[in-house]
Amino acid sequence: MKGDSGMNGGRDGALAVEAEGLVYRFGDNVAVDGVDLEISRGEIFGFLGPNGAGKTTTIRMLATLLRPDSGAARVFGHDVVREADTVRGLVSLTGQFASVDEDLTGKENLILIARLLGYSRKEAKVRADELLEAFGLSDAAGRQAKTYSGGMRRRLDIAASIVITPELLFLDEPTTGLDPRNRNQVWDIVRSMASGGTTVLLTTQYLDEADQLADRIAVIDNGKVIAEGTPGELKGSVGSGVLHVRLRDPGSRPEAVRVLSRAIGVAVETPSDPVALLARVSEPERVPEALAGLPHAGIAVSDFSLGQPSLDEVFLALTGHPTEEKADKKEEEAV
Amino acid sequence: MTDQAGKAHATIAEGALRSALPYRARPKRPNALSASLTFGWRALLKIKHVPEQLFDAVGNPIIFTLMFTYLLGGAIAGSPGAYLQYLIPGILVQTVILITAYTGVNLNTDISKGVADRFRSLPIWRPAVIVGALLGDMVRYALASAIVLALGLILGFRPESVVGVVLSVVLIIVFAFSVSWIWTALGLVARTPNSVLWVSTLIMFPLTFASNIFVEPKTMPGWLQTAVIFNPITHLVSAVRGLMYGTIPVGHIAWLLVGCVVLVVIFAPITMYLYRSKK
Structure with missing residues (x-):
């Protein structure tokens, strides 16, 4: 169903994401240091690591927002640098900080994205209403996004990412800062996306979240993937x-x-x-x-x-050092 | 409001969610013009939702107009009424030029809020976001011009040519559009929206004073006169004064249009380069 539904060019048989030796530097600071990835179609893949580990930078490279300093990545067989435009037609990005226009209303935000994707004015309105309804935002449709709670903003943000259901959805820390109820709603959305055939790559700082959602997890630290496997395998490696x-x-x-x-x-x-x-x-x-x-x-x-082992304990077991925020890597989060 | 948010949580409908998700039909992607116009629409929505921005922008010129006209007008031109005829075209130029910075400010805000990331990950003509913002800002310039002209008319400003006034506003908007590209480039390298505003004010404020907006340059010391003559704002003000009082100052207009082309040719590619390689 997905990928081959005709409208866009996911290459047959290609993995959703295939990366070899991705490197990205901010000045002297190597934010991503040789990341290899293979993500199958339809998978929910979790990127687990502390702040500054290189998760965001990796996602931004895969979403064509940053050019890798070395290495290569393909999304559904398309190179993220040479075929960036094709890749942009297949993916959607929900950034770490809700990427909606706060001055506009919820509905205007969705119409804006729909129009940019080529919908007519009327189609855009219909699609916006449908999404607002689906995400429980109908009552707030006419209010400026700056008046939204954190959870509402996050839902609007995800809604904007799926105006057209993407083949691959990037979610950068989708639940950071949300209360448990909102977090569960975001989890439901992610599961619905995946059951509809969308590949999801999400980053998280919480083992619990990766465990709940992800089919496979890569643990990333200091710009390197230090462990990869199913949640069970990962926890097994630390003790269950x-x-x-x-x-x-x-x-x-x-x-x-x-x-x-x-x-x-x-x-x-x-x-x-x-x-x-x-x-x-x-x-x-x-x-x-x-x-x-x-x-x-x-x-x-x-x-x-x-x-369950906490992320700290998994980290300690895998790296021999506790998780810590790397102050000098804050830059990555700030851009 | 917490209540309302709580209700919204509760109404997230499983069925509606599932039916809204699989939506894969992709319409034909919009062309460059249509994408730019969509971003222009966004800029207009911002004017609608945040009209304060416009009032901020015209607050200064109102104060300047009143202060210069009634405090200094008599001394400069013999009477406040006579000075007003001289001042309003200049104030009009100053107002619009000073708000050109907002394009850069808004662009910088988009980047710091993360909206820019979403736009940049869409499969659209990439300059559309900036071109569209500039198109929307042209409406802002037109509104600001209308406010200043209305104020002038109330106070007793009497231009001789209505066509000249319209042409003046068009000329000012074209010039402002060209200048805006400087601030979009700045908006992409500045750390915060405020620093864009500061730098632009730091440059533009002295430039508007070292011009013929407020007084004839012939009363200034020689070195300053030279600076004023090379100041593009002087040419714009002269052109606007000429047009409003029924002449067609070809020399000034030609000089300006060349200046506009130069600005765009230099700063538009720099802006786009910075936008594409923004980290």
């Missing part, structure tokens, strides 16, 4: 969960480490908090029994939790 235990008595910690590590079969770490224990668990089903072993050994537990 992290067990946190707090003891009543710091003196019982050495004994607790012995009991736990024997019962769950992985190393137990001792964070700086003297009553805390931490373990990256690969087989979560062994945890309940292991925990039960602590009181048997006469060790009192004050609380415990078993959760």
Whole structure:
């Protein structure tokens, strides 16, 4: 259905995105340092990494807004530099900061984009109304976008990106700064897009979000892809969960480490908090029994939790350093 | 307002969403003119939604007109009424020239807000966004001109040729359009919208004073007279005065049109180069 619906030239059999050795520099600062990517058609692909990791810059290269300093990328088989115009006809970009005209009303924003895509005045109005309805913005259609809440603005922004359903949609941190309800709505939209056949490339700082949405994830740090795989594979590489235990008595910690590590079969770490224990668990089903072993050994537990590894923990495991915002790379976010 | 936003959240309709999504029929892409006109329409919407911008722009000239006419008019031209006949054509030019910077300011705002990214990722003729903005600004220049002329007429300004007034406004708009390209180029390199405004004011304010807008250059020291004669604004003001009082100052007009061509030939390609390679 998609790609071959006749109107535009996604080349048969070509991957949605294919990038080799993409490099981009801001002055001396290498923002993107040799990124390779292969994204299949119809996939939701997550780009996971902290601020300044190079996510935005990579997306901007793929969306033809930046010219790579070296390397090459193709979108549905079309080179993003030599065939930029064709690529622009296949993709849509929703930037990190809602890219709508705040002075215009919601409806005017959508009509503007529709007109620029070649709709007649009348068709543009019809399409704008349809989108406003679909995104729950009908009541706010006549208000200037500057009066919108963050969630409404984000929805308008995404609506503007799909006036014509793109073959490939870039979403740069689509839920950053949104409350949980708005975040869930954006997730629904993304899933609907994908079920309609659109390939989605989204960036996020949240493992949780990538986990919920993405078929595959690339973890990016310092301009390099440091890990790639399905969410399951990625979490598996870190341990499928992290067990946190707090003891009543710091003196019982050495004994607790012995009991736990024997019962769950992985190393137990001792964070700086003297009553805390931490373990990256690969087989979560062994945890309940292991925990039960602590009181048997006469060790009192004050609380415990078993959760997904956080992005920080994935990062720490993959890179050996914690996530940190790179102040000198802020430039990337600012442009 | 929170309530309203809350209601909007609740009404996001799953069915409507799904039916609105698969929309892949792509109409024929608009040609360069139609894309530019669409951006022109956007500029007009901005005038409609943010009319303050226009009032800001004409606030200064109103103050200047009143102050110069009634405080200094008598001293300069014998009477305020006589000075008004001299001043209004000059004020008209000053008003429009000073608001040319807004094209650059708006372009810079688009970039800092991220709207420019969306436009740049659309499959359209790329200069359309700037050409369209300039077309919209020409309407702004015409509105500002109308306000200044109306003010002048109320105060007692009596031009001799109506056709001359219309031609004057056309000439001013053509010149302003050409000058705007300087600010679009600046708008693409400046860090903030405000810095575009500052730099342009810093350049244009002295230029409008070192001209024949307010007084005849012959009362100035010799070196300043030389500067004034080379100032393109002087030629524009002379041309406008001539036209409004029934003559056709061919020399000034020719000089100006050449100047306009030079400005566009230099700054339009620079603007487009900067726009294309903007990071």
